[in-house]
Amino acid sequence: MSNRKLNVFLPFLMAVVLALGMFLGHKMPGSNTGGTTVFFAKPKNGPLQEVLDLIKTKYVDTINTDNLQQEAIEGMLLHLDPHSVYIPPSQLQQVNEDLDGNFQGIGIEFNITADTVNVVSVISGGPSEAAGLQTGDKILKVGDSLIAGNNVTTDKIRKLLRGPADSEVSTTILRGTKQSVVKIKRGVIPVTSIDASYMLAPGVGYIKISKFSATTFDDFMKSMRELHDAGMKKLVIDLRQNPGGFLDAATRIADEFLDEGKLIVYTKGKDFPRTDYKTKRPGMFEKGALAILTDEGSASASEILAGAIQDHDRGTIIGRRTFGKGLVQEQYDLDNGGALRLTVARYYIPSGRSIQKPYGNGHDAYDEDINDRFNHGELVNKDSIRITDTVPYRTASGRRVYGGGGITPDIFIPFDTSRFSTTLMAMYSHNTFSNFAYRYYTTHQAMFKQYKDAQDFVKNFETTPAIYQEFMSFAKTDSVPGLNKVTAREEIEIKSRIKALMARQLYRTEGFYETINANDPAVKKALEVVEADKEK
Incomplete structure (x- = not known):
């Protein structure tokens, strides 16, 4: 067929096809009821989605349908097992970071007392150490955001300080009576899942695993090699x-x-x-x-x-x-x-x-x-x-x-129920132990320099009567009840906890567990069991 004849024929052919399509469409089911045809059927929404769509488009007031969806999902999951859970977008990053074994931030541990953010420790080799931050510093501002005395929360601080690696955050720091602006370049901060690894006794190693993350095996093997080199023949895993x-x-x-x-x-x-x-x-x-x-x-x-x-x-x-x-x-x-x-x-x-x-x-x-x-x-x-x-x-x-x-x-x-009297529980819930240890450490840092490592600290540091009395005075200002009726067993627990948290200030979790384990019944029994095992 020549191009000229084709040009004449094409309009006629298209008209026939269009008419046929209209006729067939009219005969299809649903053509007179507003329904969709079988050729172009849309997948039907379930009743849950239909209800949400109607609320969004027809309801008398404006409703946050995202909240409705989350509540609907959580309602459905209540009919399943307790470990099938919905993680909202606002929490997913933190949940994943916990299992990834790292996060992107500035590398400090902090606590909040009296609406003030205190630097409890600076992670060795991290961005904050490189920028010169020290334990005892107080963070007053992050960028333009004033955080001191502003009903600050841990989540808010975490969001302000964390961010993509290599990005910069400006902080205003109070050290003693002097304020200064410190700019910190964020980095990838490793989060180890090995809280402690040390020789519990000659030939006996101890490893405390806090969780099983993406880096746990590598962290564990590093600890195993170090303990092996230190003479480990027997092992306790916590x-x-x-x-x-x-x-x-x-x-x-x-x-x-x-x-x-x-x-x-x-x-x-x-x-x-x-x-x-x-x-x-x-x-x-x-x-x-x-x-x-x-x-x-x-x-x-x-x-x-x-x-x-x-x-x-x-x-x-x-x-x-x-x-x-x-x-x-x-x-x-x-x-x-x-x-x-x-x-x-x-x-x-x-x-x-x-x-x-x-x-x-x-x-x-x-x-x-x-x-x-x-x-x-x-x-x-x-x-x-x-x-x-x-x-x-x-x-x-x-x-x-x-x-x-x-x-x-x-x-x-x-379970040692004596450790959870009303007085001790109040001290735990008020963070009295942690706040006192932080305050005492930051005002006596020179005194703590005499200890060369956690083992030396465990052996030679003592919660003296003077430190104990200072703690009791601090607890009184923290509205802890029952301070005039502390039993001998409670006093032992208080002194032990103070010492362990002082060790944590010096040597982080490694120091804490090496100190607290010295009087732990389960650790003592484990040591007894492995030392008595002559066959393995």
Whole structure:
């Protein structure tokens, strides 16, 4: 067909196609009812989205539908397990930073007393140290924002000080009576999950793991090598109050203690096929006495590590029954910038035990479980532990172990209720100990220079009667009740806590735990157990 004939024919062809389309469209279902045709059907919104859309477009008053959506999501999740959670956009960065093992900021620890931001410590090698900040400095302004005496909150300070690496923040600092403007170039600040690592006794190492983050395994191995070089033959790992974190960190650490090819944990769910996690390589500490400390705050990855060690009879679990979180979450990013952590499977340790405690009575009952344990007497008496799973689980050597909620220790250490009298609880809740230690340290820094390291401090520093009396006077101004009726046991606890927090000012968490562990019953028992073990 020639181009001329085609030019004449095309308009006629298009008109025919258009007419046919209009005819077919008229005959399609829904053409006279306002509905959509089958060719161009839009996916139907669920009733939840329909209601939100109607509220947004028709409701008499202006409503923040973002808040409605969050409440609706949280309402739905109440019908699931307690660990399926919605993370709003405003919290996601902080949640991820906690597990990433670093954040971007200026590298200080601070506290807030009397509406004043005090620099408690400066992270070695960080941006603030490079800029010249010191413990005892007070931050009055960040940029143009006045923060002193302005009902300042920790979250507000954190948002002002943190920011992209290499960006600059201007701070106004008060040191003594002199104000100065200090510009700080932000950087990536590592957050170690190893709170302490030191030689507990000749040949016995101690490692305190606070969580299982992306950097935990590397931090742990660094500590192991240092302890090995210091002569470590036996080891105590402290998992008390460790809420868990990444599964990978726990399994890699377990691999250092177990022979190759051993099952560490497996996961399984309705739409989640069984996946086994086994040891893959020769470990650094497959031989040698091992003890693991746990309590009711040890959860998730902590329970996986402790459970694998117990099920393979590799070490001794000492303390109290763990939390009982054996559910696997996957995180899904949402379009609004938030995320959903949805439970997709359960954890099972080598004996076949699920470590998840029951949650069928609702979230409130689940949240009250630890209080119920205390009221029932479980935290002070091993015989009061309630075993909800009667299946006879066995370790590799045939020892009986228990499921139905957490890891039951091999050796029970009761909760010390004397440490939580009304007077002591008031001191904890008012931050009286921390505030006093900070004030005393900043006014006596020259005196503390005589201690060369944490070990020297533990051995030679004493909370003298003078320091104790100064603390009691400070506590009186802090409205702490019962100061005229302090018992001998409470006085011991007060002096011990003051010393530990002084050590924290000098040597951070390493100093705190090395000091507080000197009189810790669980640590003493662990030391006794590993030193008595002649076979490993």
